[in-house]
Amino acid sequence: xxxxxxxxxxxxxxxxxxxxxxxxxxxxxxxxxxxxxxxxxxxxxxxxxxxxxxxxxxxxxxxxxxxxxxxxxxxxxxxxxxxxxxxxxxxxxxxxxxxxxxxxxxxxxxxxxxxxxxxxxxxxxxxxxxxxxxxxxxxxxxxxxxxxxxxxxxxxxxxxxxxxxxxxxxxxxxxxxxxxxxxxxxxxxxxxxxxxxxxxxxxxxxxxxxxxxxxxxxxxxxxxxxxxxxxxxxxxxxxxxxxxxxxxxxxxxxxxxxxxxxxxxxxxxxxxxxxxxxxxxxxxxxxxxxxxxxxxxxxxxxx
Amino acid sequence: xxxxxxxxxxxxxxxxxxxxxxxxxxxxxxxxxxxxxxxxxxxxxxxxxxxxxxxxxxxxxxxxxxxxxxxxxxxxxxxxxxxxxxxxxxxxxxxxxxxxxxxxxxxxxxxxxxxxxxxxxxxxxxxxxxxxxxxxxxxxxxxxxxxxxxx
Numbered sequence: 001x002x003x004x005x006x007x008x009x010x011x012x013x014x015x016x017x018x019x020x021x022x023x024x025x026x027x028x029x030x031x032x033x034x035x036x037x038x039x040x041x042x043x044x045x046x047x048x049x050x051x052x053x054x055x056x057x058x059x060x061x062x063x064x065x066x067x068x069x070x071x072x073x074x075x076x077x078x079x080x081x082x083x084x085x086x087x088x089x090x091x092x093x094x095x096x097x098x099x100x101x102x103x104x105x106x107x108x109x110x111x112x113x114x115x116x117x118x119x120x121x122x123x124x125x126x127x128x129x130x131x132x133x134x135x136x137x138x139x140x141x142x143x144x145x146x147x148x149x150x151x152x153x154x155x156x157x158x159x160x161x162x163x164x165x166x167x168x169x170x171x172x173x174x175x176x177x178x179x180x181x182x183x184x185x186x187x188x189x190x191x192x193x194x195x196x197x198x199x200x201x202x203x204x205x206x207x208x209x210x211x212x213x214x215x216x217x218x219x220x221x222x223x224x225x226x227x228x229x230x231x232x233x234x235x236x237x238x239x240x241x242x243x244x245x246x247x248x249x250x251x252x253x254x255x256x257x258x259x260x261x262x263x264x265x266x267x268x269x270x271x272x273x274x275x276x277x278x279x280x281x282x283x284x285x286x287x288x289x290x291x292x293x294x295x296x297x298x299x300x301x302x303x
Numbered sequence: 304x305x306x307x308x309x310x311x312x313x314x315x316x317x318x319x320x321x322x323x324x325x326x327x328x329x330x331x332x333x334x335x336x337x338x339x340x341x342x343x344x345x346x347x348x349x350x351x352x353x354x355x356x357x358x359x360x361x362x363x364x365x366x367x368x369x370x371x372x373x374x375x376x377x378x379x380x381x382x383x384x385x386x387x388x389x390x391x392x393x394x395x396x397x398x399x400x401x402x403x404x405x406x407x408x409x410x411x412x413x414x415x416x417x418x419x420x421x422x423x424x425x426x427x428x429x430x431x432x433x434x435x436x437x438x439x440x441x442x443x444x445x446x447x448x449x450x451x452x453x454x
Contacts, residue, residue, distance in 0.1 A: 008443065084421055106417035106441025125415050127442050191445055 004299050005112035005119040009130045009166045014173035016298075017137060021147075023294035024138045024287070031290065035302055036065030042095040043069035044087070045122070046078060047103040051263065051285070052122050052131070056099050059292035068095065085114050092117045097300055118299035126162050132262055133166040135291035139284040140171075140219055143258040147171065151216055153179040155209060155243050156223035156268055158188040163262045164223060168192055178203035179213050183239045186225065209243050215252045220245070222261045222268050222281075240266075247272040260284050312345065317364040318397075319386040325349055327379045328359030330453065334375045334408075335361075335368070342366055370400070375408060377401040378435070378451060401432050409437060410452045416442035425454065 012020075027033075041060045045053050053071055060067050070076050078087055084107060091098060092115040100108055101122040108121035108128070123129040141147050152171060154164050158180050168178065178196070180188050184207060196203050206213055214220060225240045227233075244267060245259065261269060261281040273279050323331050328348055337344055345362040352358035367387060376383065377399045385397035407424040418425045418441055426440035435448035 010443070084417070085423070102417075103415070104417045104420050104442075105413060105415050106439065106443070109441045110417045110421065110423065124417075125442070 003112075003116065003118055004301065005108075005115075005121075006130060006295050006299050007108045007112050007119060007121045008128045009133045009170045010128075012130070012170065017134075017147075017170060017173065020134055020291070020294045020298060021138050021141050023297060024134070024290040025142075027290040027293040028287070031062050031293070033062070034064040035297065036060060036063035036300075039065045039096040039300070040094065041065050041067050041069075041296070042091050042098045042100075043067055043071075043122075044091060044098060044100040045069065045071045046073040046076075046084075046107070047101050047123075048072050049101050049123060052101060052129075055285075055288040056120075056122060056131070056292050056296075058289050059296060062289070063293055063296065065096075065296075069099075084111065088114050088119075091115075097296065099296075120295060120299060123162075126160060128166060129162055130166060131288070131292050131295055132163050133170045134295060135284065135288040136163065136167050136221070136260060136262070137170050138291045139258075139260060139280060139287050142287065143280060144218055144256060147174040149175050149177075150218040151177045151179065152219045152221060153181060153213055153217040154221045154223070155181040155245070157186045157225045158182040158223075159186040160226060161223045164188070164221070165192060167221065168196070172196070172199055172201055176201065179217065180205045181207070181209050181213060181243060183207060183242050185235055185239055209245075209249075211249060211252055214249055214257075215254065217257055218254065220253075220257060220259045222259060222265070224261075224264065224266055224268055244268055244270060245273055246270040247276055250276060250278060253278065312362075313391055314345075314362045314364060314388045315391055316389055317342070317362065317366050318368060319388060319393075320361040320363070320383055321358070321386065322352065322355060322383050323359035323361065323380050324355070325357045325359050328361075330379055331359070331361065331376050331383075334379070334453075335372065337361070337363065340366060368397070370397075371402075373397065374400055374402045378405070378408070379453070401429055401435070403429055404440075405429065405437065408454060409446070410454050411439045411442060411444065412446055412450055412452060413439065413442050413444045416444065418442075 043053055057067055088111045097118050099120045099122050102124050105125035105127040108119055108124045112119040158164050227236055257278050258280040259278055263285055343364040347360035349357050383399055386393045387395040405427040409427050411418045411425055427437040430436050430438045437446045
């Protein structure tokens with residue numbers, strides 16, 4: 001049987017996405033199952049990411065699987081100069097599936113070519129973080145009842161934010177309308193605009209985070225202007241406080257609007273938004289466990 | 304037969320690669336692994352050409368390239384023609400095609416790409432053959448024609 005890895009949202013067809021959403025829905029209703037009993041999963045975090053790792057490990061634990069791994073490459077042989085290839089070869093002898101996060105882009109794809117067990121990409125540098133995209137899409141589906149014909153507004157760091165790029169790719173199967181709100185320095189890269197043009201997807205770009213844009217939206221996807229993605233810290237200081245959502249800005253928004261954020265948030269969503277029923281980012285993080293249960297079962301071909 | 308003054312000697316059996324842009328000649332030599340050959344090779348540099356002004360030419364005795372091998376030069380010399388010679392006659396003309404995928408040929412310009420940090424072969428998809436746009440199979444970064452760096 002062909003080994004199936006989960007490396008990039010680009011590899012997922014519309015059917016794959018819908019299948020994973022259906023599975024996530026099932027796990028939300030039945031979160032505790034013994035279906036991974038007797039299986040060992042590795043979580044190899046060459047770069048620390050507490051939230052993602054705990055979410056994956058919760059998913060495995062709730063399915064009755066066991067976990068080995070590390071949460072920081074400093075304690076492993078890769079700090080002694082071992083190649084990724086050797087680490088992956090070694091670990092894939094021990095386990096049934098490898099969940100990995102790496103600071104280099106393309107690391108998960110390469111690992112998937114080397115390993116004889118499936119690889120789940122839990123983030124490779126600034127490239128892909130497909131399980132985040134799946135939980136974002138599951139959250140959109142859950143709150144809107146559909147993925148089709150929605151207006152999705154993305155705000156903040158659209159240049160470096162990989163969650164934005166992946167969500168855009170994933171949603172492109174469902175006839176969306178996009179609004180992109182970002183400062184000039186952090187605009188959506190040209191290649192994504194070309195991608196949307198080729199697919200006939202309707203979008204507009206704004207520098208002004210105005211009520212008009214918010215009021216048309218079904219989903220408001222806020223992102224953090226990430227300090228670690230900047231080489232020029234002066235540029236970061238200039239833009240970090242520009243796009244902040246406050247509760248009063250939501251006064252005229254649609255009833256079905258939900259606010260999403262991949263978290264952690266710094267100050268781009270004011271605390272007074274947290275109590276608004278349209279704030280959905282904490283539930284969104286919770287959905288991550290179900291989405292990841294679905295992904296793990298998908299790669300292990302557990303029906 | 305009209306007797307022309309030959310700039311390089313005729314070949315009995317082998318391959319003549321003509322109309323190589325002069326500035327790419329030695330890159331072509333390197334990409335085709337000509338240094339590793341044990342047969343006779345004539346390298347003509349800066350020869351007069353009606354079409355190109357100056358050109359490079361390679362005459363390689365007793366060597367016939369597979370299409371995969373020859374496609375390696377398509378990024379730097381897309382319009383060269385290969386003449387396959389048998390017994391002093393051109394028996395076939397071979398063209399160069401840009402393949403769908405380039406293996407171990409191009410460097411990824413992303414310093415954080417795994418291919419620049421592990422001892423491994425690079426791999427690119429050719430996503431636009433007309434404009435020559437490549438995409439790294441690993442980090443997914445796109446490279447435009449003018450940004451292409453050969454390994």
